[in-house]
Amino acid sequence: xxxxxxxxxxxxxxxxxxxxxxxxxxxxxxxxxxxxxxxxxxxxxxxxxxxxxxxxxxxxxxxxxxxxxxxxxxxxxxxxxxxxxxxxxxxxxxxxxxxxxxxxxxxxxxxxxxxxxxxxxxxxxxxxxxxxxxxxxxxxxxxxxxxxxxxxxxxxxxxxxxxxxxxxxxxxx
Numbered sequence: 001x002x003x004x005x006x007x008x009x010x011x012x013x014x015x016x017x018x019x020x021x022x023x024x025x026x027x028x029x030x031x032x033x034x035x036x037x038x039x040x041x042x043x044x045x046x047x048x049x050x051x052x053x054x055x056x057x058x059x060x061x062x063x064x065x066x067x068x069x070x071x072x073x074x075x076x077x078x079x080x081x082x083x084x085x086x087x088x089x090x091x092x093x094x095x096x097x098x099x100x101x102x103x104x105x106x107x108x109x110x111x112x113x114x115x116x117x118x119x120x121x122x123x124x125x126x127x128x129x130x131x132x133x134x135x136x137x138x139x140x141x142x143x144x145x146x147x148x149x150x151x152x153x154x155x156x157x158x159x160x161x162x163x164x165x166x167x168x169x170x171x172x173x
Contacts, residue, residue, distance in 0.1 A: 021126050021134075026141055026165035028054060031075040036163050039141055041133070047122035048133065050141075052107065054163075055114040062109060063148035063158035066102035066124060070138015072164035080140045080164055083155065086130045087123075094150035099123075101131055102139075106147045139167045 023042040030036050037054035069081030083091060084102030093099050101123035109115045124131050133139045144158035 021169055024126075024167070024169070026167055028141065028143070028163050028165040029072060029074070030056065030163050031077070033074050039165060041121075041126070041167070043126040047120055048124050048126060050104070050119040050121060052115050052117050052119065054107075054109075054116075054143075055112075057107075057109045057113050057115065057143065057163065058145070059109050059111045059113060061147035062107045062162070063144035063146065063155070064104045064107050064119070065100075065142050065144070065148070065155070065158075066104065066121065066133070066167075067140045067142050068102070068135070068137065070140050070166045070168060072140055072142075072166050077140075077142055077161035077164040080142050080161070081137070084124065084133075084139055091153050091155060092148070092151040103148070107143065133167050134169060141165045141167065 023040065026039045026041060028036045028039060036056045040051040042049050066084045067080035067082065068084045069079060071079035073079035083100040085100040087101065089098040089100055091100055091103060093103050104121055105119055107115050124133055126133055142161050143163040144160065145162045146159035148158045
């Protein structure tokens with residue numbers, strides 16, 4: 001009988017611990033609120049890998065950024081805030097003083113409006129901490145109408161925001 005009672009606190013304690021999120025889906029929507037696919041993000045040893053599976057986008061090169069608010073209100077997605085920038089750096093992957101944590105390589109959308117591929121976000125994590133994608137206000141992924149030139153402040157002269165997805169622990173795997 002004593003053995004059973006000694007196990008109960010261990011079982012209760014284990015059940016209260018939140019499981020660390022290592023992978024989740026971000027559902028992307030356009031300015032009308034229609035789905036344009038999913039970006040799966042996964043914690044890896046060198047940051048967060050993004051697996052893109054998108055459609056219904058304009059063909060060509062487009063900027064993709066991580067923003068500092070977890071809101072995607074249509075039609076302009078201004079609710080997503082600004083680029084995620086916990087280290088107070090300048091914008092642009094080509095900037096000599098370093099880039100925002102939310103700066104990512106451009107996407108290349110095929111003529112049929114689709115894009116499949118992988119990108120790396122080396123300056124963020126799904127774990128707790130300063131560079132986490134789970135701060136109090138959340139974060140989001142935003143696709144722009146133009147490419148990011150890699151230098152121009154504050155968003156790389158990338159034009160309007162055309163698609164957005166809220167990064168949420170609810171999409172965890």
